[in-house]
Amino acid sequence: xxxxxxTFPSKTLPYALVMPQLLITLVFFIWPTWQAVQSSxxxxxxxxxxxxxxxxxxxxRLFQDPLYLDAIGRTAxxxxxxxxxxxxxxxxxxxxxxxxxxxxxxxxxxxxxxYAVAPVVAGILWWFMFNSSSGILPYMLSFFGVDWNxxxxxxxxxxxxxxxxxxxxxxxxxxxxxxxxxxVPQSLTEAAAIDGAGPVKRFFTxxxxxxxxxxxxxFIVNVxxxxxxxxxxxxxxxxxxxxxxxxxxxxKVYADGFIGLNLGSSSAQSVVLMLFVIGLTFxxxxxxxxxxxx
Amino acid sequence: xxxxxxFLAFLTHLVLIAGVAVIVFPVYIAVVAATHDATAMSSGMMxxxxxxxxxxxxxxxLTHQTPGLPPFWVMAWNSLWMAVIITAGKIxxxxxxxxxxxxxxxxxRNLAFWLIFITLMLPVEVRIIxxxxxxxxxxxxxxxxxxxxxxxxSATATFLFRQFFMTIPDELMEAxxxxxxxxxxxFRDILLPLSRTNIAALCVILFIFGWMQYLxxxxxxxxxxxxxxxxxxxxxxxxxxxxxxxxxxxxxxxLAMLPPILIVIFMQRLFVKGLVETEK
Numbered sequence: 001x002x003x004x005x006x007t008f009p010s011k012t013l014p015y016a017l018v019m020p021q022l023l024i025t026l027v028f029f030i031w032p033t034w035q036a037v038q039s040s041x042x043x044x045x046x047x048x049x050x051x052x053x054x055x056x057x058x059x060x061r062l063f064q065d066p067l068y069l070d071a072i073g074r075t076a077x078x079x080x081x082x083x084x085x086x087x088x089x090x091x092x093x094x095x096x097x098x099x100x101x102x103x104x105x106x107x108x109x110x111x112x113x114x115y116a117v118a119p120v121v122a123g124i125l126w127w128f129m130f131n132s133s134s135g136i137l138p139y140m141l142s143f144f145g146v147d148w149n150x151x152x153x154x155x156x157x158x159x160x161x162x163x164x165x166x167x168x169x170x171x172x173x174x175x176x177x178x179x180x181x182x183x184v185p186q187s188l189t190e191a192a193a194i195d196g197a198g199p200v201k202r203f204f205t206x207x208x209x210x211x212x213x214x215x216x217x218x219f220i221v222n223v224x225x226x227x228x229x230x231x232x233x234x235x236x237x238x239x240x241x242x243x244x245x246x247x248x249x250x251x252k253v254y255a256d257g258f259i260g261l262n263l264g265s266s267s268a269q270s271v272v273l274m275l276f277v278i279g280l281t282f283x284x285x286x287x288x289x290x291x292x293x294x
Numbered sequence: 295x296x297x298x299x300x301f302l303a304f305l306t307h308l309v310l311i312a313g314v315a316v317i318v319f320p321v322y323i324a325v326v327a328a329t330h331d332a333t334a335m336s337s338g339m340m341x342x343x344x345x346x347x348x349x350x351x352x353x354x355x356l357t358h359q360t361p362g363l364p365p366f367w368v369m370a371w372n373s374l375w376m377a378v379i380i381t382a383g384k385i386x387x388x389x390x391x392x393x394x395x396x397x398x399x400x401x402x403r404n405l406a407f408w409l410i411f412i413t414l415m416l417p418v419e420v421r422i423i424x425x426x427x428x429x430x431x432x433x434x435x436x437x438x439x440x441x442x443x444x445x446x447x448s449a450t451a452t453f454l455f456r457q458f459f460m461t462i463p464d465e466l467m468e469a470x471x472x473x474x475x476x477x478x479x480x481f482r483d484i485l486l487p488l489s490r491t492n493i494a495a496l497c498v499i500l501f502i503f504g505w506m507q508y509l510x511x512x513x514x515x516x517x518x519x520x521x522x523x524x525x526x527x528x529x530x531x532x533x534x535x536x537x538x539x540x541x542x543x544x545x546x547x548x549l550a551m552l553p554p555i556l557i558v559i560f561m562q563r564l565f566v567k568g569l570v571e572t573e574k
Contacts (some may be wrong), residue, residue, distance in 0.1 A: 032424035
């Protein structure tokens with residue numbers, strides 16, 4: 001890793017400068033992670049006095065537990081649905097805004113602010129809209145013969161959390177797609193237009209391929225968002241219910257560990273999730289490296 | 295625009311108006327709910343047009359206390375403090391460590407960098423219990439320290455400053471050294487002023503980040519004097535199952551989400567810069 005051509009000669013000062021950051025990292029990140037890894041291999045007795053090494057037992061149990069395997073599938077479905085929905089909306093709106101000149105800024109402002117809505121608040125807002133007693137959407141849906149009750153119907157509960165989580169994320173995707181679209185060279189679009197390509201054809205043959213780095217980057221960020229940041233959304237709407245229907249992995253870590261007090265299993269789940277984030281981060285940074293060279 | 299197609303222009307506006315409508319609708323409904331009195335809300339059909347009770351509801355929210363929760367202003371104060379401390383803390387420790395990593399050569403420099411990098415891969419959501427027990431052992435539950443310090447380490451802010459410092463011409467530092475400036479003087483008089491816009495952009499992003507925290511404050515606070523707004527509105531909504539006072543709940547929700555939204559709207563340029571640069 002590079003530094004400046006010349007550096008300051010001090011021997012002790014740099015340590016003092018990185019110390020606050022490193023201390024916090026070690027105490028609140030590395031140490032707890034180590035604890036989680038450790039306790040995923042241990043079993044504590046009910047009084048928390050002694051613990052025995054049980055090897056991979058927690059992991060074995062975890063991957064034989066139908067509840068956990070279901071949660072993996074559910075999380076994948078949730079992540080894909082939210083990612084596709086919010087990226088699709090974001091791209092559509094970004095393409096529309098990028099065609100405008102005068103009103104582009106006004107539309108951008110109107111589309112950007114949901115980024116500042118906390119996931120938990122997004123959950124409350126949509127929960128209120130879907131509320132079966134006075135909510136506006138069940139009322140509208142009843143005209144189509146849909147009987148909405150996300151407290152009983154698992155599929156409807158899943159739809160509720162997907163909509164709430166996607167709604168908040170559209171503005172983020174919109175912003176990055178818009179930045180990507182603005183960096184597509186105008187000359188390419190013009191050349192294609194002269195060659196007779198219409199707007200739709202230009203979009204699919206020129207704009208979309210040039211956007212692929214942005215798309216890939218957003219894909220990773222969105223998967224990360226749905227897997228971890230949506231905790232508040234779930235907690236404010238369904239709390240994983242009904243009957244596990246919206247219990248995604250991150251909520252399960254919390255529910256099993258903090259409410260169910262099953263430390264070994266919760267730690268093993270934490271470690272599995274960590275490995276997943278590490279994988280995602282590597283993907284993201286490999287790609288960033290390439291983009292820098294490009 | 296390459297060519298003039300009136301139909302396409304019409305379609306563009308149609309898509310955008312529909313998009314804005316979908317995005318704004320949930321918040322519009324919340325605001326409408328906050329403008330009605332309890333009878334209008336409990337009549338079975340949610341009104342679609344604003345009523346006349348916004349002021350009453352806001353005043354009730356600010357003065358009336360929900361059982362089990364502290365007064366609204368206490369939670370607002372806690373949220374504000376939490377966001378401010380996280381913002382200031384993250385910026386301070388990140389700019390210092392980026393300075394060390396870019397402007398000094400020292401043993402374990404790479405190790406330090408990688409340790410900071412690793413924090414990216416360990417979101418608090420995946421290590422809830424061990425982090426909680428560390429904070430509990432340090433006696434930091436129910437305090438501003440416990441609420442903020444564990445969230446202060448920041449790889450993204452460190453990277454942002456590192457990236458920015460690398461673009462500053464070497465000659466600036468060499469000239470400062472020739473003129474007899476020590477490292478801290480160089481940092482204070484040259485780097486810090488140059489980093490002003492980056493710091494401002496980070497402030498916007500980090501304040502929003504701090505304000506939106508939900509899981510962590512929920513874990514480390516049992517004393518209601520440390521509850522934050524995000525926890526508060528969630529609990530109000532959860533109680534609502536039994537006795538729905540939607541107008542008051544939505545008034546609190548609207549108040550709770552207003553500060554970061556106003557920041558995004560009025561500091562849009564800094565917000566966009568901060569968001570795009572921290573994610574690189």
